[in-house]
């Protein structure tokens with residue numbers, strides 16, 4: 001039996017699962033099994049004993065919510081995979097300040113799936129179109145699915161998709177121009193880094209909407225800035241400008257005007273981390289991710305396994321051959 005990764009979760013591929021996935025043409029992306037049963041349990045999608053995928057676990061019927069979301073069209077999620085190994089994903093719905101329509105939520109999942117099987121990839125930039133990041137869910141769709149059942153399904157769908165986005169073996173950065181509000185603020189936390197332009201604002205406006213984050217944004221925010229700061233941002237629905245963002249560790253850098261276009265500046269910033277061999281960069285992301293998400297014992301095992309994929313590999317042999325010095 002082989003081990004594969006399905007929708008961000010590592011699992012044993014039973015003949016039944018293989019059949020089911022082939023039948024519904026779902027992508028299985030093979031990258032080992034670094035995140036193990038802990039992830040299975042966390043997402044509640046798998047029976048630990050049999051390790052078979054259940055479509056209906058947690059009442060989460062993905063195909064149902066997908067169909068429902070498609071009823072709210074508009075905008076798109078664009079993806080450009082570049083030769084440099086850096087991809088640019090653009091949330092594109094400028095007439096609504098890049099709010100997420102239902103069809104955009106579905107497209108986001110499809111783009112994440114595409115990136116999961118992009119083996120040459122090293123980095124990812126997530127940006128909004130037309131100089132602003134994203135104003136959260138499209139309020140027209142939100143009103144139409146404001147019943148608890150649909151809300152839970154949408155939340156589960158976006159939570160799973162953003163978890164998979166964060167777990168991509170790519171070093172990711174959110175380029176925040178203009179506003180990142182509500183779900184848009186949550187999206188920034190599904191990237192490894194956040195860069196802001198000097199006039200940009202990140203605001204978890206959920207409290208003002210009578211809500212809390214549901215796309216995993218609170219859980220990730222606590223891990224990025226700690227629970228005290230997270231409480232302040234959520235309970236105060238505080239506007240985070242670049243200065244505050246840097247102070248509390250939400251923002252990694254501020255893009256200045258003389259860096260030219262923000263996207264060019266972000267590519268330059270990211271390239272300091274993506275320079276070099278793709279397998280090594282991807283392995284670095286994986287060891288850091290497992291260190292963050294797994295228990296120490298599980299993380300150590302995963303680290304050994306990932307170490308084994310680069311030891312004696314082309315980049316390692318080349319460095320040995322060149323007698324590289326680290327002056």
Ligand SMILES: CC[C@H](C(=O)O)C(=O)SCCNC(=O)CCNC(=O)[C@H](O)C(C)(C)COP(=O)(O)OP(=O)(O)OC[C@H]1O[C@@H](n2cnc3c(N)ncnc32)[C@H](O)[C@@H]1OP(=O)(O)O
Pocket residue numbers: 095096097099100135136137138139140142179181182183184205206209211213214215
């Ligand atoms: C809370 C979490 C929740 C979730 O799903 O988990 C969400 O994310 S709910 C959405 C939270 N976001 C909002 O409530 C944003 C509300 N909008 C605004 O505050 C403003 O529109 C703002 C600050 C984004 C932009 O203000 P500005 O003055 O620059 O422009 P306009 O207001 O004229 O906006 C232009 C145009 O965009 C429409 N718009 C903006 N955001 C949304 C949205 N989230 N959903 C739908 N439409 C949105 C706005 O209505 C304007 O359209 P128009 O047809 O011209 O009236």
